[in-house]
Amino acid sequence: MQLTKRAAAVDRSPMTLGERIYIPAIAKGLKITLGHIFKKKATVSYPEEKRPFSPVFRGLHVLNRDEQGRENCTACGLCALACPAEAITMEAAERKKGEEHLYREEKYAAKYEINMLRCIFCGNCEEACPKDAIYMSETVMPSNYTRDYFIYKKQDMLITDEQLAKRNATGKG
Amino acid sequence: MSEQPNIKVTIDNITIEVAPGTTILEAARQIGGEVAPPTMCYYSKLKGSGGKCRTCLVEVNKGSEKDPRPMPKLVASCRTGVMDGMEVKSMTSEKVIDARKGVTEFLLLNHPLDCPVCDQAGECHLQDLSYENGAATTRYEYDRRTFEPEDIGPHIQLHMNRCIMCFRCVFTADQLTETREHGILDRGDHAKISTCISKALDNDFIGNVIDVCPVGALTDKTFRFKNRVWFTKPVDAHRNCSNPKCCGEARLWMRGEEVYRVTARKDEWGEVATASNGQTGWICDECRFEKKQTSDWTIEGPTKVNRHSVIAQGHYQGKVGTATQPILIDEVIGKRPKLTLDIHKVSEVNKPEIHLSEIEGPAHSDDFK
Numbered sequence: 001m002q003l004t005k006r007a008a009a010v011d012r013s014p015m016t017l018g019e020r021i022y023i024p025a026i027a028k029g030l031k032i033t034l035g036h037i038f039k040k041k042a043t044v045s046y047p048e049e050k051r052p053f054s055p056v057f058r059g060l061h062v063l064n065r066d067e068q069g070r071e072n073c074t075a076c077g078l079c080a081l082a083c084p085a086e087a088i089t090m091e092a093a094e095r096k097k098g099e100e101h102l103y104r105e106e107k108y109a110a111k112y113e114i115n116m117l118r119c120i121f122c123g124n125c126e127e128a129c130p131k132d133a134i135y136m137s138e139t140v141m142p143s144n145y146t147r148d149y150f151i152y153k154k155q156d157m158l159i160t161d162e163q164l165a166k167r168n169a170t171g172k173g
Numbered sequence: 174m175s176e177q178p179n180i181k182v183t184i185d186n187i188t189i190e191v192a193p194g195t196t197i198l199e200a201a202r203q204i205g206g207e208v209a210p211p212t213m214c215y216y217s218k219l220k221g222s223g224g225k226c227r228t229c230l231v232e233v234n235k236g237s238e239k240d241p242r243p244m245p246k247l248v249a250s251c252r253t254g255v256m257d258g259m260e261v262k263s264m265t266s267e268k269v270i271d272a273r274k275g276v277t278e279f280l281l282l283n284h285p286l287d288c289p290v291c292d293q294a295g296e297c298h299l300q301d302l303s304y305e306n307g308a309a310t311t312r313y314e315y316d317r318r319t320f321e322p323e324d325i326g327p328h329i330q331l332h333m334n335r336c337i338m339c340f341r342c343v344f345t346a347d348q349l350t351e352t353r354e355h356g357i358l359d360r361g362d363h364a365k366i367s368t369c370i371s372k373a374l375d376n377d378f379i380g381n382v383i384d385v386c387p388v389g390a391l392t393d394k395t396f397r398f399k400n401r402v403w404f405t406k407p408v409d410a411h412r413n414c415s416n417p418k419c420c421g422e423a424r425l426w427m428r429g430e431e432v433y434r435v436t437a438r439k440d441e442w443g444e445v446a447t448a449s450n451g452q453t454g455w456i457c458d459e460c461r462f463e464k465k466q467t468s469d470w471t472i473e474g475p476t477k478v479n480r481h482s483v484i485a486q487g488h489y490q491g492k493v494g495t496a497t498q499p500i501l502i503d504e505v506i507g508k509r510p511k512l513t514l515d516i517h518k519v520s521e522v523n524k525p526e527i528h529l530s531e532i533e534g535p536a537h538s539d540d541f542k
Contacts, residue, residue: 074289074290075398076288076289076290076294076401077401077403077404078289080404081401081403081404081483081486089520089522089523090522091522091523091529091536091541092398092399092400092536093398093535093536093537093538093540093541094397094398094534094535094536094537096537096538099538105287105289105290106290107290107398110536110538110540110541111521111522111541112522113520113521113522115516115520130288130289131289147513147514148514148518148519151516151519151520153521
């Protein structure tokens, strides 16, 4: 039965003299092997040298803060709803008087956790967020020997004061 | 009335016989589905409601059998009675669709964009309306109308900025409770719901204004910020309420064994459903705000949720807490898998010893210490 027209019959005719003396075939193969010495290497020496990330790379999550350092997240739960792996959990609280410099709106995430063991880095949380609060950075998820390391708390993901100062100064990051 | 024969009315090419005196909206609801115009202020269980929001506008292209002229303008279907031989266009009329879009834009003029914060999100009628009929952007260039936050009591949270002036809560308080303590103050753009002298509302049935409110202007303070609506699971339950006016049939919104919120049961139009005793299933404040234990209630079973609703995302089977998973791992590797991580040892969320549902109002930073 012929399924496609691309099928080629195996050539079973007896070998010619050139093929039987073996040496030319070895030389041909070595030529290809030696040729690769002069070609550009396909690998990089990783820790010292790093490849640039694709612009759509999705790495470790970052919780954003605004210019005044207030947390953007209002614990609306849309990231948790969008999450196909059910990795995100949170508990909301009401902002008290005197906490206005910490949280942008009257409701905020008192607890926010991402279980990185479950996370599949699909980026749906980033896409669902109406408050510009969660982003996926260009950081590869670090590895570890214990599982409890991978439960990321809010403080682990919130951008730091230094990062905030750098962003306010340079407009980047 | 009873001697009068039923009259025929055609809505979106579907003919139905209804009793004389029925409104177009009620006739359309009898047909059901998408033929029924959306409503924001009309509430079939409240006398005198309707005629304010204009979301239920329909086109009447034949007045009646005797006078077949079309009505010159779109009419509010909640306030217009049907006539014999009337022909109405609801969702088949382009004028109606356009009018709904305009009305939605008007309703959203001063409505804050705070759905991420609002506890009504997920069961908000204005959200549904704007999702189906609204434009994606606003043309309004001015600042939205804002009000000073006002405390109207320990159980009900008022967010005046979100109010769309449907008057439903005022009718509820008028018709359900002995005394009405809140009403609409001021006029026009400044109109607001208030208790005048910030007097706490403490009637037995005042909690029903929460169920009646189509937006998040009146929400349950005992549920405030505790959880999002779609992460809680609705369960129908009842209890023997000592209040003779209360039907005791309610809907519990649970998470695990915790009862986060108690509401009345709603029908397919988002209105409080008729209880088994034939009366409207309003529930008293004791049932709503104070019975937050599973042991207070007899659970009937999970609520049937429309599968297009976001609330259906936490799909579940059987009675809550009774469903068991079949254990197949014994047949696969012949032993119990070794548990390498107990999530509660690491995670700070959903701690088994912290019961958010038992905190009086919304949680604060010191509740998580």
